[in-house]
Amino acid sequence: MAKAKQKPLTEKQKAILKFMQDFIEQHRFPPTIRDICNATGIKSTSVVNYNLNKLVNAGLLQRSQRKSRGLRLKDRADLHRVIRVPLIGTIGASEPVPVPEDIGAHYDEDDLIEVMPMLLRGCDPAEVFALRVKGQSMIDAMIREGDIIVFRKQDVAQDGEMVAVWLSERGETTLKYFYNEGDRIRLQPAHPTMPPIYVHPAQCHIQGRVLSVIRINV
Amino acid sequence: MAKAKQKPLTEKQKAILKFMQDFIEQHRFPPTIRDICNATGIKSTSVVNYNLNKLVNAGLLQRSQRKSRGLRLKDRADLHRVIRVPLIGTIGASEPVPVPEDIGAHYDEDDLIEVMPMLLRGCDPAEVFALRVKGQSMIDAMIREGDIIVFRKQDVAQDGEMVAVWLSERGETTLKYFYNEGDRIRLQPAHPTMPPIYVHPAQCHIQGRVLSVIRINV
DNA sequence: TTTGACTTAGAACGAGAGTTCGCTTACAAT
């Protein structure tokens, strides 16, 4: 399906969006079409309906047909909410990373951590999980015991990405920047004065990419 | 006004609350009374209406009369929202910390960062601000360039708290654990192998307490 | 048993609210 050419929003449409943001902020449920009429000075519900459909088409809005107040802001509303990420265990040097098989599964309340969307860096929440750091082994990655690391589950990586890898020959988990040098993998610590290590590609099992780090036990 | 005696919620009322949480999570607008009927197996809208009024009376719910979907959860809603914290500048070794005088003032959209409530560690948002780390000088605090540090504005500290201090004699800002040893202040780096420094209390100007650290430029 | 408070069901009412349709206006392209 071809993407529709992005027309700039009309003044009415901007006013509708603005009002919806304010209304939802205040009431915590969406306005009716007639609410929008009154707030924007538009005389006819059909005009609002018309412009709402435009906004849906522009991807800024979602509607539930035939439902009162069946309006959702697409863009901004999500940004003001937290996202629940499963905190599935710990990560330490001497154990493999506990990668979840189905991230979308049901978790207990206690095993979920609420993070702001920025920490997911645009990734699908269904691919994201978090681990708490155990032990002092991640110091060369500038990560402390107790830090929470947000990962995207993946088993390949691009050069320069920080990944959690299981080094099967050493029986060791580590966090390093990943560089594929063809016949070998260079794993570069985050700490500027630490030297890289080199491993054979067959020994380097990528468990996930580091998206962000949270430190609350300062 | 005397507070009504707190009766325990009935199973129906618990089911209604649970369903409302799930529904709002999923649809981002509240359910109708008939939605609740279907979800909970209650046969009559009047029964739902009856129990909704009970929940309002118990302070768990708000209703807007005569409005479709005019329901709001009272308690939990805020917990799932982000808090905007002013990101007012950078912190580096060679400059004083730019402490804001009025945190509650108006900030531009770009100067606000949205964080989950946990990062404030219970502090009043009006006391909290954030700074981005510039330069490599915070490595001994296990903090990298680009990290965002969330502070509570305060000029005194308890032992063991991590604080940002301006050392007036050295002309230097640093992040250390604070220990008051009477005639001197011991400032302990986060990195376990680094030695502490000792300063005279008069030279040690506390700028704020570190609440949390966010690293998104991994 | 009787009483009364609490809870449930069912139905009906009426206002709330989304949708559709015909008609008009504005404006640029042909």
Place this chain on the structure above:
DNA sequence: ATTGTAAGCGAACTCTCGTTCTAAGTCAAA
């Protein structure tokens, strides 16, 4: 001038949905 498209208005229609009313069932206290 004509055509076509986008935008607006007003009214009517129909379904949604909150509210209210009556009646009945439950259960503990008197």
